[in-house]
Amino acid sequence: MPEPRSGRIPTVDLRPWLTGDAEDRRAVAGTVDRALQNAGFLLVTGHGVEASLRARLRAAARTFFLLPAEVKQRYAARVGGRGWLGPGTEANGYAEGTATPPDLKESLTFATEEPFDDPKVNAEWYAPNVWPEEVPELRPLCREYLDRMARLEHRLLTLLGEALGVGRDFFTRHMSHPTYGFNINWYPGVEVVGEPEPGQFRIGPHTDFGTVTILDRQAGKGGLQVFTDEDGWTDAPYDPDAFTINIGDLMARWTGDRWRSGRHRVLPPPAEEPAEELMSLVYFGECTPGTLVESVPAPVGRVAYEPVDSHVYLRQKLDAITVG
Template identity: 30%
Template sequence: MKEGVAISFHVPLVDISAYVRDGSSVERAAVAQQVDAACREVGFIQVVGHGIAASVIQGLTDAMDAFFALDLRAKKAYRTPPAVNRGYTPPKSESLSLSLGVEPANRMNDFFEAFNVGAGADDYPHVADLPQPDYADNVWPDIDGFEAHVSAYFAEAGRVARTMTRIFADALGLEPGFFDRVTDHSLDVMRMNYYALPPGTDVRLDGDLTGMGEHTDYGIVTVLWADQVRGLQVLGSDGSWNDVQPADGALLINLGDVTARWTNERWMSTLHRVKPPVIDGMIERRRSAAFFHDGNVDALITTLPTCVDPRHPDLYEPTTIGEHIAAKLAGSRAGRRNDAAVRESARVLASRSVGGAGEGIRTSSGTVRS
């Protein structure tokens, strides 16, 4: 990036109601065109008209607040082994940058706590012998209403994710059922994240305290609900980090590595991180719920022929979604560097050389509010 020159960063806002309510072909084509442009240029989208009722979101946040208010010992009772992507994750027990093969200054240093739920084998009775622990049972806290509220939102977020893949198929000129074939027993996981510290704890956000390290998401598409609190930062094409907050009533949508591989990086799996703000020596509370729609564990990822030509040679070797996800999780949850993520780790290191870990951050142009 040239000194004194900044590329404007903007996360497009798209109304997807034409797909939710089965609008006209003209209306749907306009939405698909907007989504294609956003996926090419940013890799993040804000969507409204998604159809999730405010009461469902309120139920989710109430459930999150009830769980994360428990003392640490009670929460740790719901912890699972690293290979099982369910249950509770305490602060500073993961490092998302390792999922890209990048060593953080301090291993397992991401300061957030989380609770994961996902689709289990019983959710796909039409498929026999689904592998474990990919399709593990959930661990539900003994909190009144928690399972019901979280399950209600999980179902709605899944609906939105599948709506987005319908839009993706149209935007990429694929047959309408393309994604149905690779998502009929999708690895779907929702991670509820919580950033805060007990009152009176003095902290500084520096190299030793990262809310969530630089990473790309792993699968097809992510549906993110988040508080309107600063913290999420998205990497711009000029190597700068940009603060992004959701508009009123909007969900943030971003692409994962699987989609970037399918499209030969025509569409972007954009690097992002979380740097929650510190106010008067305390981290401001920030909550989010990320629904990861990753695809079938046995689906083979091969580059779409329409995305390969003499100017754009195939960048990736074929792999299954299960193999790809396993390598990423081994990095973030088990602390084993993912040496297969060559292209992604290069982008992380390039961003660090441009602005450093905490510099070069723009807020005004990167923040989207309605």
């Protein structure tokens, strides 16, 4: 197995997990368990998602982000909704109690299109996606990407069940009708966002809220940093062929804090490269609404949290970061 890199964040090749023997799978599961106990992050290769799909999706999204603000405003959405989140909409640091100026980004956000059988839940979490008519290619690209992400998430959650020692279906059985979300985050340079205020980030320090996040990112000086107790804030390791994986608060609660909810931030445009532009594709895995998240007992779990309804918890977090 590869040695851990950059603050003990390892790169894990999924192929031995998917096609190897029992010893190979145990080795992968052990590496994942150790990584998530430390920083809550790892990189994965061998995932089978082509770089060309990611490149085409970025190009289509950039076409949208470069449209005039008055055009993008037609697709404006609230945090947790479907559509365009414009400048000044979010301050992610508030989710952890860190007061920051609004995040220096714009986002397009989409989610599952399969309706739920409860009308109230359906209205809250399964609103129709809003597809910009100015960029028609965005819709089929997003649908293809989300289909690939859902399959990858299922494989990862099966691996996480094995790594935790609770059975491969421990998490996946709660994902029969998930409210997964997908953000395309655009981080333009200072000519678009202006000079950063003190303490302002492209995304402020926070942990994600749900189960598992699958991130396709670009390297940059104003890029992703992760936090560990041993090393503090450090630049995240980068591999253009890898997805960055981190777990969120609900998964940390589920494991009784055996695994760390990965704290991270995205730095502002760097003074030495003020025109730097980055784009991230962020898939947020979630449970089926109404899932009761209960901490696994000791000796696997280390903290016994009060059980929470997954989507009551998620809504509280989304409301906390809403500033626009």
